[in-house]
Amino acid sequence: MATEEATLTLERAMSICRANWDLYGISTRARADMEAELREHLREAVARGRSVEAVVGTDPAAFAMDWARARASRPERWTRMATNMGAFAGLILLFRHLVLRSTEVPVTAGHLALTGLILILLWTAESRRGALGFWRFQLLCAAFVIPPAIAIGMLVEGTLFQVPLWASVGALLPTLVWSAWEKRGRHGASAGAQS
Known part of the structure; x- marks a missing residue:
């Protein structure tokens, strides 16, 4: 059951990040790379018993925007x-x-x-x-x-x-x-x- 809850939380965090990257105007290629990298980090964290919040913090939207600003191809x-x-x-x-x-x-x-x-x-x-x-x-x-x-x-x-x-x-x-x-x-x- 804990894994199912973590997967839901993982999917919710991914959904929030995806929406914010789209809002910020990240290109399709960069967004796909960022999604794959974040999904891998989140799955590793969940597999080690850490929460999704340990990776993205309590505000996934702010995390997504900060990462987009740092990585975005201007x-x-x-x-x-x-x-x-x-x-x-x-x-x-x-x-x-x-x-x-x-x-x-x-x-x-x-x-x-x-x-x-x-x-x-x-x-x-x-x-x-x-x-x-x-x-x-x-x-x-x-x-x-x-x-x-x-x-x-x-x-x-x-x-x-x-x-x-x-x-x-x-x-x-x-x-x-x-x-x-x-x-x-x-x-x-x-x-x-x-x-």
């Missing part, structure tokens, strides 16, 4: 965020191509200001990974993005440059490549876990 995380921001800008441009029914869309200072401010806020929110909460993030957008974008758009009139359709589609490519790389890592990690 370049991967920043690359994913940068490609997502490029995709966001590309989607905005594609939407404008669709609305205007044109292979080229004009970009004004107001468009640049609004898109830039939204990208900055998205980058900040992504790097904090939900620490602001949904409503605080909405208030930040309303207070700090929309008024300056409107003001800049009113001050500078006229088209700055034209963006062709191929450039808008091209902005999506880094995200597609990154997603394929992540998916490949996920399949590699699951194949390694099964063997």
Whole structure:
């Protein structure tokens, strides 16, 4: 019975750590390695008669976040965020191509200001990974993005440059490549876990 309780506790700790690593934005490959390593440490501890708390402490979420910060691959995380921001800008441009029914869309200072401010806020929110909460993030957008974008758009009139359709589609490519790389890592990690 004690082993079953330890297994439940082990699974609960693993579940909490997995959720926090996902929240922190740990890549699929790194998360799979961390899960395998933690599971091994926890099983060894239980086999020696130690509790799961002896390994992860009383707060598994704090343990997971500390370990993620210490081990996280920042370049991967920043690359994913940068490609997502490029995709966001590309989607905005594609939407404008669709609305205007044109292979080229004009970009004004107001468009640049609004898109830039939204990208900055998205980058900040992504790097904090939900620490602001949904409503605080909405208030930040309303207070700090929309008024300056409107003001800049009113001050500078006229088209700055034209963006062709191929450039808008091209902005999506880094995200597609990154997603394929992540998916490949996920399949590699699951194949390694099964063997």
